[in-house]
Amino acid sequence: MEGRKGYKFLNWARTYSCTPLLYFEPSTLQEIQELLGRAKRERKHVKVAGCGHSPSDIACTTDYMISLRKFNRVLEVDTQRMTVKVEAGISLAELNNLLPKHGLALSNLGSVDGISLGGAMATATHGTGGEYGVVSTHVLSLDLLVASGEVLHCSRTSNTDVFLASLCGLGSLGVVVSATVQCEAAFKLHQQQMVTTLDKVLENLEEHISACDHFRFCWYPHTDNVIYWYCNRTKRPVKKEGSWFWNYGVGYYSLEFMYWLSSFWSGLVPFINHTYYKLVYGVPAETVARSDKVFGFECLFKQYVMEWAIPRAETAKALNELKRWIEINKFPAHFPVEVRFVKKDDIWLSPAHGRDSCYINIVMYRPYGKLISHADYWAAFQKIVTAVGGRPHWAKDHTLGRDQLQELYPKFKEFAALRKKLDPTDMFMNDYLRQVFEMQSDEAAGRRTFAEVTV
Template sequence: MSAAKIVRGRQTGRAPTRGSGRGRQPFRNWSGHVHAHPHTYSSPASADELSGIVASAAAEGERLRVVGAGHSFTPVAAGNDVMVNLDALSGIVAVDESRRRVRFGAGTRLRDIPALLEPFGLALENQGDVNPQSLAGAISTSTHGTGLGFTGFAGTVTGLSLMGPDGRVRELSADAEPETFDLARVSLGVLGVITEIELRCVPAFDLIAEEKVAGFDELLDGLEERMRGADHFEFYWFPHTETVLTKTNTRVAPGMAGTGNLAEAGVRNRWATLLDKEIVENGALRLAVELGAKVPGMVPSINRIAQSVVADRMYRAPGYDVFVTPRRVRFNEMEYALPFAAGTEAIREIRETIESKGWQISFPLEVRCAAADDVPLSTATGRESMYIAVHRFIKEDFAEYFRVVEQILCRHGGRPHWGKIHTRTTADLRGLYPRFDDFCELRARLDPQTMFGNRFTDSLFGLDAR
């Protein structure tokens, strides 16, 4: 850190958990699709305790996976030997206020970060629409929000602490082991255990949110312009309907009025937000998908009714309150990052395919965008990206829908989200990431016994399953 004002210490945003045990421990991810039964599940209370767990696993020839919220839809965090949760390694470690850099414990949950940053007048640059994940998990799977002026989380990383098989920690940054730091910013947890993360933050900001219904074809005809003209833009399309729900968010400093029609945006009442997000959005969606799962033939009618009652609205709130929407209705998800210019045509193909196949799809398609970055295994490395996500309710089979949509997205040069369902192989990934082999070589140096992995990550990086 520089000689600028630095605050050190640890502030926690939630009570840490602690404990460990041997004997098969059940693990299920958020959607319930992924299951594992590690013989040891540990929640170390300190980095020293974690070091002992890692060194012991290495000595016994066991594999170790780190898990946060279990929000990945792939088995990326699942393990059959040792699983470790880092909730106790959370909170702020240090703040460099002049450079707006904040160092966090790797187990810090995204939902806790706004309160931790508030005393310093800072915020994360951008966020996605869910926030239970651990910071390390979000970084390691290339999690992102939306907005062509902003990268995913990994693009804001300025430093990492990485623990190797021997339990020792190496400090990584653009100045300290820059090549390792560069490749480790998105690592799927296979290079070691990330214990601390330093992020570039920004001054706290509000968002003026505009939610409007638009025609499907009309929106797609001008989609690229809409995305380029907004700080943050995304839309949701319920299959079998002719309209979409658009969400445009404009950044303003706290206390500063918006311009033009945005000046009319009032501060959002928290109770009104709770009503909309918890009761209207989650409650209505649950009723719709439960009914659709029982009577699939009703899905098109249900979707059209649901879309017809959506009303335009505009409001203002702190950025983190606008970005995040609680997800109480569980689903499975696949998401791909496409070259920005390829997104519109891919969306049209997906729509045509849904209708031609006669599928009954109750969950919406979600479309976002992100700036290009230079993180080697980021889904947006080297190119502006349009993200297309498809979902299915947990009580519905996703296999055929995801398989066919994945074929469309791959034809358009899509890269799969590392934490969401996909079927890409080592050969596929090598063709999508220019520095893929560099990453594999680094992994071989840092973890020659591949203890930080599982059968799923082996299949991604060309290793025989152990």
């Protein structure tokens, strides 16, 4: 198939871009196999792109880019077993719209559904819930197209190693062409929004996590304020209680303007964080809606983000350290600092591998696309979380190299050896993956100094 020249790939946040030599949108397995054959003959690297939501250069390449946006068919729905087999380019939004027609739903989701299943699996995308693992933990089997052109069918009972590696493969093992996902009966969620302080939520953390199916909280830097949410499966009637401030876009537009103003006078940020907490979110509220509508979280406008998974027991230490750093350095940290909880798993490179985890996500918005300084904040946060054994969210910024990563992941060396076996000519490598699998930490830190970029 013909490839497109001059295509510019931009990630969602417009923080990373690339211009692949050729860009392809195959719609059949045979087309993807032919492309891999061609890349092999021409000694080109290949990058599969999902929906480009990763806030790093993990999906970038200057060689061949294969988008799976047309590779999104539903292959099988089994209502008895509550499973669905789909092509990996399908977006979670497409799945969320399809599943209720069969009385099914995904058990847990992250904040956005504009991402592909393949992309969600590749980076161990997660939602929240003490008894819920990353999205990949719901995958029962998958088909992986490797560099040789062979398709490997993998599950817990067949090609087990390849399976446990591919459930968070970073796009480095091959192309996940399809996956079978365990769903559950379609359900509604009852979400309660409540307010507290950082000290109190940290004191009672375990009680909160076990009090509901999906617990998460957001802390507002420069204040003690916390908003937290309990989400439970429910049979109650649908109830929508949104704030007019957000429903009519007033919150969105005014916040972008306020943060833009603060880019000239950073002293405004504490005032903004405090005011928006008080006026807008700091009101207890309830919602009952279809599960995927409640899992979704308004991420507002373009932003830089950084997120790490730490052992759950270290949550208070890491957050108190972060708070202290922000106060001492008077850094104008935007809200929210989002905190979620994920059950441990056995996926080789999952940040929740072998330990119940707390994910902490920090954000700096880019009002009207403006470049906003964040490098010091990022570096300080990375230092705080690595001190407690933090593992980076693979889709997001970090400066760790191979030596540090192999300390953090008991299966890292096995993963690297398997990757080399499945992809002996490094067809699926890109700069991001070279950082992860080849660079030592000092070299890695040189490559990615949290470059304050906008594209």
